[in-house]
Amino acid sequence: MDIHNGTLYWPTTTTPFKPQSTKERLDLYDVVIVGAGMSGSLTALALVEAGLSVAILDKRDMGSGSTSANTGLLQYSNDIMLYELIDQIGEKEAVRFYKLCYDAVDGIEKIVKRLQIDAEFIHRPSICYASNEKDVDKIKTEYATLKRYGFPCDYFEQDEIEKKFPFSKLGALVTFNDAEINPLKFVQGLLKEIESLGVHLFPYVDVQDVVTENDNLEIRTSGQSFYAQHIIYTTGYETTPVGKRIGADINRSYVFVSNPIKDLSDWYKKALIWETKRPYLYIRTTADGRIIVGGLDEDKPEAPFSDELILKRANNLLKQTKKLFPNYDLNIDYAYAASFGESIDNLPFIGEHPTKNNQYYLLGYGGNGTVYSMLGSIILRDLITGNRNEDAEIVQLHRKYGVT
Numbered sequence: 001m002d003i004h005n006g007t008l009y010w011p012t013t014t015t016p017f018k019p020q021s022t023k024e025r026l027d028l029y030d031v032v033i034v035g036a037g038m039s040g041s042l043t044a045l046a047l048v049e050a051g052l053s054v055a056i057l058d059k060r061d062m063g064s065g066s067t068s069a070n071t072g073l074l075q076y077s078n079d080i081m082l083y084e085l086i087d088q089i090g091e092k093e094a095v096r097f098y099k100l101c102y103d104a105v106d107g108i109e110k111i112v113k114r115l116q117i118d119a120e121f122i123h124r125p126s127i128c129y130a131s132n133e134k135d136v137d138k139i140k141t142e143y144a145t146l147k148r149y150g151f152p153c154d155y156f157e158q159d160e161i162e163k164k165f166p167f168s169k170l171g172a173l174v175t176f177n178d179a180e181i182n183p184l185k186f187v188q189g190l191l192k193e194i195e196s197l198g199v200h201l202f203p204y205v206d207v208q209d210v211v212t213e214n215d216n217l218e219i220r221t222s223g224q225s226f227y228a229q230h231i232i233y234t235t236g237y238e239t240t241p242v243g244k245r246i247g248a249d250i251n252r253s254y255v256f257v258s259n260p261i262k263d264l265s266d267w268y269k270k271a272l273i274w275e276t277k278r279p280y281l282y283i284r285t286t287a288d289g290r291i292i293v294g295g296l297d298e299d300k301p302e303a304p305f306s307d308e309l310i311l312k313r314a315n316n317l318l319k320q321t322k323k324l325f326p327n328y329d330l331n332i333d334y335a336y337a338a339s340f341g342e343s344i345d346n347l348p349f350i351g352e353h354p355t356k357n358n359q360y361y362l363l364g365y366g367g368n369g370t371v372y373s374m375l376g377s378i379i380l381r382d383l384i385t386g387n388r389n390e391d392a393e394i395v396q397l398h399r400k401y402g403v404t
């Protein structure tokens with residue numbers, strides 16, 4: 001399956017990562033991770049730092065999956081608003097989930113700083129504007145809910161929005177302590193670090209099946225088998241080698257990246273921008289002053305091949321962006337389409353398979369995938385090392401729209 005097509009921006013900001021450890025191999029690993037993207041590399045870091053032996057296998061270049069297409073908005077708010085999640089799973093768990101997301105942004109920042117990764121991590125506020133009149137009440141309710149549980153946020157009336165941005169909207173929820181990141185540079189930095197800590201990295205290894213062999217797992221691949229006590233699937237939006245049904249829809253999203261814009265001073269704190277309508281536009285700036293805009297999600301799983309279609313959609317996004325920022329001299333420098341998974345109940349899939357012992361998933365489906373990768377890495381580390389993790393139940397696979 002093609003998970004993205006078109007011209008990606010992040011790979012132009014860095015050089016390809018070449019692992020050094022491909023010739024080494026243990027007879028038995030504590031953990032083999034399938035997938036060397038955001039989820040796999042963060043989980044490997046958590047596990048190797050807990051003292052476990054770890055290998056990562058990936059059928060492609062490491063970091064070249066949806067991590068390279070990720071627009072890198074890091075937010076504690078989710079596609080499902082807190083008050084809606086409270087209706088869905090109850091107050092205690094919903095608030096706890098939002099707190100986990102809030103802490104995950106913080107956790108990513110701590111890793112960036114501790115490992116000194118040049119990942120262009122910058123704190124930004126986010127604004128989620130009401131796309132239409134009827135959604136004003138929705139964001140007011142969400143503002144009151146976030147405030148009640150102590151999340152840093154604000155509400156901008158129309159006149160405030162007009163003062164802070166070149167566009168006008170009826171109202172907007174503002175959340176603080178969010179951030180932007182260059183996801184590819186971040187993952188490359190993580191891979192370099194974990195390799196130096198002893199994690200073995202194997203690109204171009206396609207995992208095809210996993211069988212239990214004398215209490216251990218035999219991981220059958222396109223080449224030789226690997227053996228491990230535990231396996232974690234961090235395979236992103238593709239079908240996992242094991243597991244029948246995942247309660248998710250795989251769609252596709254379009255992105256364009258503009259030319260650098262000299263003066264962004266009329267853009268309040270270069271805030272991350274999104275909106276209440278579905279599918280929503282999502283907008284941010286980059287370290288070199290470009291604007292990244294995503295949206296126009298379609299109900300089809302594969303990224304389209306047609307450059308013409310990708311450019312047509314990118315032009316549509318450009319038109320919508322020009323309406324928001326009419327004074328910018330905006331052009332399309334990069335345009336791409338990518339598969340994008342969303343879980344039916346708006347929660348990620350993190351935990352042990354309900355019937356297959358020692359086989360774990362970390363699938364961060366939804367707009368907040370990076371935050372889910374971060375919080376999932378901690379939950380899986382705890383589950384595998386036998387530490388109690390009270391949050392694991394919220395995102396476990398054994399649920400109505402989970403994994404079977």
Ligand SMILES: Cc1cc2nc3c(=O)[nH]c(=O)nc-3n(C[C@H](O)[C@H](O)[C@H](O)COP(=O)(O)OP(=O)(O)OC[C@H]3O[C@@H](n4cnc5c(N)ncnc54)[C@H](O)[C@@H]3O)c2cc1C
Binds near residue numbers: 067074206294338364
């Ligand atoms: C257009 C777009 C915009 C996005 N924007 C945001 C955003 O702003 N903020 C945010 O938080 N999230 C965003 N996301 C989501 C984010 O990209 C994902 O959550 C994140 O990339 C997932 O990382 P991952 O490691 O789980 O998956 P991936 O990066 O896709 O890694 C999975 C890896 O598994 C490998 N693999 C799969 N199957 C096998 C197999 N059988 N054998 C071996 N290897 C295998 C693949 O080759 C791949 O490298 C966006 C996604 C898209 C597509």
